[in-house]
Amino acid sequence: MNSKESKQIVISVCTGTGGVAAGGYKVIDAFEAYLKESGLSAEYAPRTHKVGCRGFCAKDVLVDVAVNGQTATYQFVTPKRVEKIVAEHIVGGEPVKKWLVKQDYHDFHSKQQKLVLANCGQIDPESIDEYIASGGYQAVRKALKMDPEEIIAVIKESGLKGRGGGGFPTGVKWESCRQAKGDIKYVLCNADEGDPGAFMDRSIVEGNPHLVIEGMIIGAHAIGSIEGYVYIRAEYPLAVDRLRIALDQAREHHFLGDKIFGTDFNFNIKVVLGAGAFVCGESTALMTSIEDKAGEPRPKYVHTTDRGLWQKPSNLNNVETWANIPMIIKKGAKWYAGIGSETSKGTKIFSLVGKINNTGLVEVPMGIPLRDIIYSIGGGIPNKKAFKAVQTGGPSGGCIPASYLDMPVDYESLYEAGSMMGSGGMIVLDEDTCMVDVSKYFLDFCKDEGCGQCTPCREGVAQMVRLLVEITEGKGTMDHIGMLEELSNMIKETSLCGLGKSAPNPVLSTLKYFRDEYEAHIIEKRCPAGICKALTTFTVDEEKCNGCTVCARNCPAGAIFGAKKEVHFIDQDKCVKCRICYEKCKFNAVQKG
Amino acid sequence: MAAMITLTINGKTVKASKGTTVLEAATDAGIYIPTLCHHPALEPEGTCRLCIVEVSGSLRKGIRVSCIQEVKKGLVVETETEEINNHRRLILELLLGRSPDAPLLIDLAAKYGVTSSRFLTGENNDCILCGRCVRVCRDEIGAYALCFVNRGPERKVTTDFERLSEYCIGCGSCAQVCPTGAIQVEDRGDQRKISTWGQVLARFKLEKCDHCGMPFAPKRYLELINKKAYQPKGLELVDYICPECFKKRDRASERRQAADLRKSVVKWSVPR
Numbered sequence: 001m002n003s004k005e006s007k008q009i010v011i012s013v014c015t016g017t018g019g020v021a022a023g024g025y026k027v028i029d030a031f032e033a034y035l036k037e038s039g040l041s042a043e044y045a046p047r048t049h050k051v052g053c054r055g056f057c058a059k060d061v062l063v064d065v066a067v068n069g070q071t072a073t074y075q076f077v078t079p080k081r082v083e084k085i086v087a088e089h090i091v092g093g094e095p096v097k098k099w100l101v102k103q104d105y106h107d108f109h110s111k112q113q114k115l116v117l118a119n120c121g122q123i124d125p126e127s128i129d130e131y132i133a134s135g136g137y138q139a140v141r142k143a144l145k146m147d148p149e150e151i152i153a154v155i156k157e158s159g160l161k162g163r164g165g166g167g168f169p170t171g172v173k174w175e176s177c178r179q180a181k182g183d184i185k186y187v188l189c190n191a192d193e194g195d196p197g198a199f200m201d202r203s204i205v206e207g208n209p210h211l212v213i214e215g216m217i218i219g220a221h222a223i224g225s226i227e228g229y230v231y232i233r234a235e236y237p238l239a240v241d242r243l244r245i246a247l248d249q250a251r252e253h254h255f256l257g258d259k260i261f262g263t264d265f266n267f268n269i270k271v272v273l274g275a276g277a278f279v280c281g282e283s284t285a286l287m288t289s290i291e292d293k294a295g296e297p298r299p300k301y302v303h304t305t306d307r308g309l310w311q312k313p314s315n316l317n318n319v320e321t322w323a324n325i326p327m328i329i330k331k332g333a334k335w336y337a338g339i340g341s342e343t344s345k346g347t348k349i350f351s352l353v354g355k356i357n358n359t360g361l362v363e364v365p366m367g368i369p370l371r372d373i374i375y376s377i378g379g380g381i382p383n384k385k386a387f388k389a390v391q392t393g394g395p396s397g398g399c400i401p402a403s404y405l406d407m408p409v410d411y412e413s414l415y416e417a418g419s420m421m422g423s424g425g426m427i428v429l430d431e432d433t434c435m436v437d438v439s440k441y442f443l444d445f446c447k448d449e450g451c452g453q454c455t456p457c458r459e460g461v462a463q464m465v466r467l468l469v470e471i472t473e474g475k476g477t478m479d480h481i482g483m484l485e486e487l488s489n490m491i492k493e494t495s496l497c498g499l500g501k502s503a504p505n506p507v508l509s510t511l512k513y514f515r516d517e518y519e520a521h522i523i524e525k526r527c528p529a530g531i532c533k534a535l536t537t538f539t540v541d542e543e544k545c546n547g548c549t550v551c552a553r554n555c556p557a558g559a560i561f562g563a564k565k566e567v568h569f570i571d572q573d574k575c576v577k578c579r580i581c582y583e584k585c586k587f588n589a590v591q592k593g
Numbered sequence: 594m595a596a597m598i599t600l601t602i603n604g605k606t607v608k609a610s611k612g613t614t615v616l617e618a619a620t621d622a623g624i625y626i627p628t629l630c631h632h633p634a635l636e637p638e639g640t641c642r643l644c645i646v647e648v649s650g651s652l653r654k655g656i657r658v659s660c661i662q663e664v665k666k667g668l669v670v671e672t673e674t675e676e677i678n679n680h681r682r683l684i685l686e687l688l689l690g691r692s693p694d695a696p697l698l699i700d701l702a703a704k705y706g707v708t709s710s711r712f713l714t715g716e717n718n719d720c721i722l723c724g725r726c727v728r729v730c731r732d733e734i735g736a737y738a739l740c741f742v743n744r745g746p747e748r749k750v751t752t753d754f755e756r757l758s759e760y761c762i763g764c765g766s767c768a769q770v771c772p773t774g775a776i777q778v779e780d781r782g783d784q785r786k787i788s789t790w791g792q793v794l795a796r797f798k799l800e801k802c803d804h805c806g807m808p809f810a811p812k813r814y815l816e817l818i819n820k821k822a823y824q825p826k827g828l829e830l831v832d833y834i835c836p837e838c839f840k841k842r843d844r845a846s847e848r849r850q851a852a853d854l855r856k857s858v859v860k861w862s863v864p865r
Binding site for chain 1: 640641684744
């Protein structure tokens, strides 16, 4: 057999949201065009293949080129680079070394354990056949032969906890929903991911929607439900499209609908689009929203597993939780319970963003030290700046300072540190971040996104924002800190829903670890990070300035004067405190204070 | 008879039937719990958070709102602990910050020793967003004329598209249940105006009483009475009679009809 004839060419292009934004579809078009032009298309039927998020979004577009099973990964691929890759690598057999991924790509993956994301970025999310070929829909076949009680026992034994934020044991939730009295029961999937900087659920639905569907079918069988809903943000158009395609394919294959997989079990899933309210991620608000009412939380002293959607027993889990189910059924509770820490089992997906070199989606075993995520996987802080804190758990979470870097990342440790797992957002903050400003940002988010029903959250959070604004404007007094603590305590205890109950967390955690920064704003009228405009002035250090004019040329306000090779000065009346001079100066001559 | 449940409120043994709320049980036992958004005729919504109490015993110790929490065997409730009252003071102070002139609120706050607010918003709106008006209009009258719009601190009570309501029947129930008097019903001649802070919600021409000739009720209101009270009995409301004239009528030949009318009309009449 001629070696040329056996050439198998598979080109996998990232088309998650990051990949698409970086031009993923154009790269696919370019590959197809050049392959055709080179004559390879006719000869070997090469396959261009769109896959979900690969995780390392900072390097998009990422492309895997596999020739006869030998895979090489390229980063920052653009349509312009495709011609050379086709000519040298696919035709010539020599990978284009300068465009291949570098050591940081391997470091990024070194300490990760991709279980939920195993196929995300490997298979085409719009192809059910690829999902089946990768072992998909085997878990549900196995589960449909098991007793519902048996499935619940497996999930309970696995130690899986809800990945949406609360961390409630999934098996226990399923059990109470199964035992709840009711003719109709619902299984719901929360895909209303709204935390700033979070894109875990989005990437799962975009990269492997069938995994979520399979998890939901297993859950429905265990609970005794015939109808499911996926509540997904309308702001995730790609995820919505791929989910709908996947649902249609599943229905065509009789994996959804009546008598699925040839059993007597009927189950179907509907998609409901969220209309952009963060509060709809709260369980009861989500249900109210599905009922076509304004998405406002209901006071719940009766669990939603007893009285949820349309007052029927309902089991709500988040996307990532559902995506964990198939592998637990397939590989067993013991295997799953062997991953992770003593109290938190399995893996957790985090979206690593902020002041970090390797921005992206990471999946790590529970209990991994925070330092490994920030430094080994994340590659540390850009521009040799110092790490200050990491904000976890979204607006409801808290800021964890550098002294906790060696803390294991699991539900309990994060809670003890004054933050929470949340859905898995991880925003890294460097030395140039003002912690008062950060808590002001998150409180302001909660203020705008709260539904406004209950007094503590509506009036209290708005007042906390006012107090924080006054502190950042230099109008704060020590009474402000007292009032912030008083309000935080009351809001936590008396708010109607989880949004209000957790809204003060960013303030409480920053007051706990960065109280000195608050005091600097109030007593010294100084913002240590130089972020709060009213408290910061930029001046030129005459000793260091060599008159290179870079600052003056970049100043958007025309506030910097000085002749070439002479010391410059900043006109404080004109300065808008945009920090550009501070960041542009190569000689550290611009001082903030 | 419904099963009776025994619980303890402020050290006092209280019996209440199954399904009643802690607030109802306490009120029946003569124990006062402050509240603004609760109204005995309406479904509780638990939004003002003033009726918070501390529960323990058969529930995990914590703070619950008593207008939602149902009685439970062995429940131990404390309504006036130091912590609870501190929370209440702060909630009242916050409400006072937005509605410094609302009469009932001032009295209630004073009862808890709150006489001024550190949290003035500069808004001075008597509406405290308790939602009683929205609930009575939606759940009891079925008119759906009032609603909440916007989120967070922008939330307010208004009509659809903030225009004169096409669904309001002019019954005035909203004004009647409002704890702070933020909604006014104003009758001038044969004109009725329903308004709230800075907005006219609805305007009506009042129909005249067929007996005394005084304007007394909007047409949409009478139509609703006809639909809900008369038509189900196969009757038509043809005789417009104001509450004053209705009281005077006691002719024997109309007694039967009057009895019917009393049953239905009294329920729907505007309280003056």
